Amino acid sequence: MTNPADSIEIQNVVASTGIGQELDLEALAEDLPGADFNPDNFPGLVYRTQEPKAAALIFRSGKIVCTGAKSIDDVHEALGIIFEKLRGLQIPVEEDPDITVQNIVSSADLGHNLNLNALAIGLGLEDVEYEPEQFPGLVYRMDEPEVVILLFGSGKIVITGGKRTDDAEGAVEEIVERIEGLGLLG
Amino acid sequence: RLRKWQERIRTKDAGERNLQFALSEIDRMASALGVPRSVREVASVIYRRALNEDLIRGRSIEGVSTAALYAACRKEGIPRSLEEISDVSRVDRKEIGRTYRYISQELGLEMRPVDPQKYVPRFSSELGLSEEVQSKANEIIETTAEQGLLSGKSPTGYAAAAIYAASLLCNEKKTQREVADVAQVTEVTIRNRYQEQIEAMGIHA
DNA sequence: AATTTACTTTAAAAAGC
DNA sequence: GCTTTAAAAAGTAAATT
Numbered sequence: 219m220t221n222p223a224d225s226i227e228i229q230n231v232v233a234s235t236g237i238g239q240e241l242d243l244e245a246l247a248e249d250l251p252g253a254d255f256n257p258d259n260f261p262g263l264v265y266r267t268q269e270p271k272a273a274a275l276i277f278r279s280g281k282i283v284c285t286g287a288k289s290i291d292d293v294h295e296a297l298g299i300i301f302e303k304l305r306g307l308q309i310p311v312e313e314d315p316d317i318t319v320q321n322i323v324s325s326a327d328l329g330h331n332l333n334l335n336a337l338a339i340g341l342g343l344e345d346v347e348y349e350p351e352q353f354p355g356l357v358y359r360m361d362e363p364e365v366v367i368l369l370f371g372s373g374k375i376v377i378t379g380g381k382r383t384d385d386a387e388g389a390v391e392e393i394v395e396r397i398e399g400l401g402l403l404g
Numbered sequence: 405r406l407r408k409w410q411e412r413i414r415t416k417d418a419g420e421r422n423l424q425f426a427l428s429e430i431d432r433m434a435s436a437l438g439v440p441r442s443v444r445e446v447a448s449v450i451y452r453r454a455l456n457e458d459l460i461r462g463r464s465i466e467g468v469s470t471a472a473l474y475a476a477c478r479k480e481g482i483p484r485s486l487e488e489i490s491d492v493s494r495v496d497r498k499e500i501g502r503t504y505r506y507i508s509q510e511l512g513l514e515m516r517p518v519d520p521q522k523y524v525p526r527f528s529s530e531l532g533l534s535e536e537v538q539s540k541a542n543e544i545i546e547t548t549a550e551q552g553l554l555s556g557k558s559p560t561g562y563a564a565a566a567i568y569a570a571s572l573l574c575n576e577k578k579t580q581r582e583v584a585d586v587a588q589v590t591e592v593t594i595r596n597r598y599q600e601q602i603e604a605m606g607i608h609a
Numbered sequence: 610a611a612t613t614t615a616c617t618t619t620a621a622a623a624a625g626c
Numbered sequence: 627g628c629t630t631t632a633a634a635a636a637g638t639a640a641a642t643t
Contacts (some may be wrong), residue, residue, distance in 0.1 A: 230633040234622045260630045261624045273631050275623060283622050286632040321621040325634045334555040335517050343514040350517060351486060352501045353618045354556030354636045366619050368635060371555030376635050379620045462627065498617080556636060590639060592610090 222328050222394055226377075226386050230323040233293045236281040237304065237311040243278055249307050265300065272296035290319060290383065321379060324386040328373040328394060330404030332356075337369065340400040363388045422465055426451055429469045436492040437484055439477060447476035454507050463503055467495045471504040475513060482526075483518045485560045487588040520545045520554070520563035523587070527567055530586045531578050540570035548604045557597065561589040565597030573607070 243263045247255035254264040262275035262283070270292035275283040282300065287293040294317060301311045334356045338348040347357040355368040355376070363385040368376040375393070377386045397403040427448055434444040450472040454460060460468050470493040477484045490497040508515050521542050528538045544566040548554070554562060564587035571578045580591040580598075587594075 227634085229635095230620095232621050232632075236623095254630095256630095262630070264631070266631095271632095275631060277623055279624075281623055283631075285622085285630095288633090318622085323620070323633055331552055332555060333552045335549070338517060343516070344512065347505060347509070347618090348517055349501070349505065349618095350554075350556055350637085351558050351560070352505075354638090355618065357619065359619095368619060370635055370637095371552070371557075372636075374635055376619070376633090378634090381621090501617090558637070561638080592640095593638060595610090596637090 220329060222326055223387050223390050225327040225329075226324050226390060227326070228289055228322060228324050228383070228386070229376075230285065230321075231287045231290055231293050231319060232283065232285045232321040232323075233287075233290075233297070233317050233319045234281065234283050235297055235315045235317040236279070237301065237309070237315055239280045239310050239312075241276065241278055241280055241309070243276070246276070246307070246309075250303065267296045267299050270296050274300055276300075284317075293317065293319070319381050322381065322383065322385065323376065323378045324380075326375050326377065326386070326390050328369075328375060328390075328397070328403065330373045332369055332371055332373050332397070333402060334369065334371055336402055337397065337400070340402055341396065358393070360389055360392060362392070365389045367393055369393070423452075423455065426455075426465050426469045429466060430473050433470065433473055433489070433492045437473075437477075437488065439473075439482060439484070440480075443473075443476050443480045443482065446479055447473040450475055450507070450511065450513075453511055457510060459507055459510050463506075464495065464499075466493065467499050467503045468507065470495050470500050471507055474500060474504050475508060475515065478515055478518060479513070481522055483522050483559070485523075485588060487560075518559040520549070520559040520566065523560060523563040524567060527563060527583070527586050531567070531571075531582060533567070533571060533576055533578065534574065537567070537570045537574045537576050540573055541566040544569055544601055544605060548601045551604050553600055553604050558589070558593070560587045561593040561597050563587065564589050565594045565601055568594055569598050569601055569605075569607075 243255055247253045247263055250265055262277050265274045270287055272287040273285055284293050284297050287296055304311050334348055338346045338356055341358060345359055355370050358367045360367060363380055365377050365379040365385055367389055377389045430444055430447045451469055454468055474489045486497045486501050490500055524538050524541050564583050568580060568583045580594045584591045584594055
């Protein structure tokens with residue numbers, strides 16, 4: 219039997235950092251090919267890296283949000299590319315800016331179909347949100363680890379809200395245990 | 405001191421007026437939907453509870469009123485879909501849905517997922533289908549839902565497909581378009597659910 | 610009727626309205 | 627609250643072909 223934990227795949231990592239330097243986004247938008255900047259819509263400038271594929275939101279304060287990367291290493295790599303690009307534009311960037319992971323989105327497969335109606339009642343209507351008229355997934359807010367899990371009828375799940383790589387492992391372990399305890403897994 | 409008095413009275417009056425407005429809106433929408441008085445009363449209770457729990461801040465009175473009515477219909481076992489509710493409300497479907505989820509969670513309503521069978525009598529009568537068709541549709545829903553086929557699917561689309569299938573089986577055929585119109589779903593959805601259901605039922609056709 | 614595109618839900622940060 | 631970014635899950639919907 220394959221372990222559900224082995225099916226975990228990180229799909230997206232969101233992280234924040236800062237270069238410790240104020241920026242002139244109007245000028246940066248001119249100098250950075252491919253940069254999107256619409257201050258009327260949103261205060262941040264959008265810059266996308268190709269390899270690794272990620273998107274960065276760069277703000278006037280010098281703070282940066284990186285999203286879309288498939289791993290924490292990719293986040294560091296993508297931001298490293300952006301730091302170098304900025305330095306290339308004579309913009310002073312701190313030596314090693316602190317990079318904080320804010321959210322990790324993962325997917326996994328429990329390997330069995332799930333009866334979401336039974337699960338909603340079993341897990342407790344208090345902690346569950348299941349409104350198939352609005353969205354096909356059952357939303358379960360877990361306390362430890364503190365993450366939100368979306369469970370689907372296929373047994374596929376999405377874990378989000380965690381900041382550590384092993385939060386997804388812990389969440390899968392916990393949800394499998396709970397579902398098995400209810401006798402609702404396969 | 406007199407100012408404070410006037411302010412209190414003004415505030416009280418405003419609150420009173422808002423409550424009256426909310427209750428009249430619930431009444432107006434309930435009439436348009438043709439739901440019994442008991443449902444309006446349940447909706448009013450839910451709205452007052454939301455008011456007491458201060459859940460209306462940052463939300464429109466219309467939105468909470470509509471969400472309360474949506475919740476009341478479900479609680480009373482005669483659900484209206486968000487689509488039907490939004491047809492009589494000036495709040496859009498998305499806002500009604502998110503407001504409903506919010507008050508449902510905060511008030512601990514513990515609402516169970518809608519059983520598609522709850523839509524069978526109303527949809528069927530609108531289509532002029534017999535009691536026999538309704539029983540068959542209910543049988544299809546019950547049997548296939550037990551097999552786990554309902555997970556994640558919209559209750560209205562599920563009910564619509566079962567009614568369509570039952571109308572065929574009982575020789576009272578309605579077209580997918582006719583059923584789709586009363587259930588407010590697309591023919592594509594009916595087709596998809598119908599295929600799954602007849603396969604799960606092990607039906608010939 | 611099949612494809613394609615797009616929207617629904619979850620989390621989180623950023624600056625500002 | 628909202629705005630923008632990215633990504634997965636599966637259902638529903640609308641526009642094309």
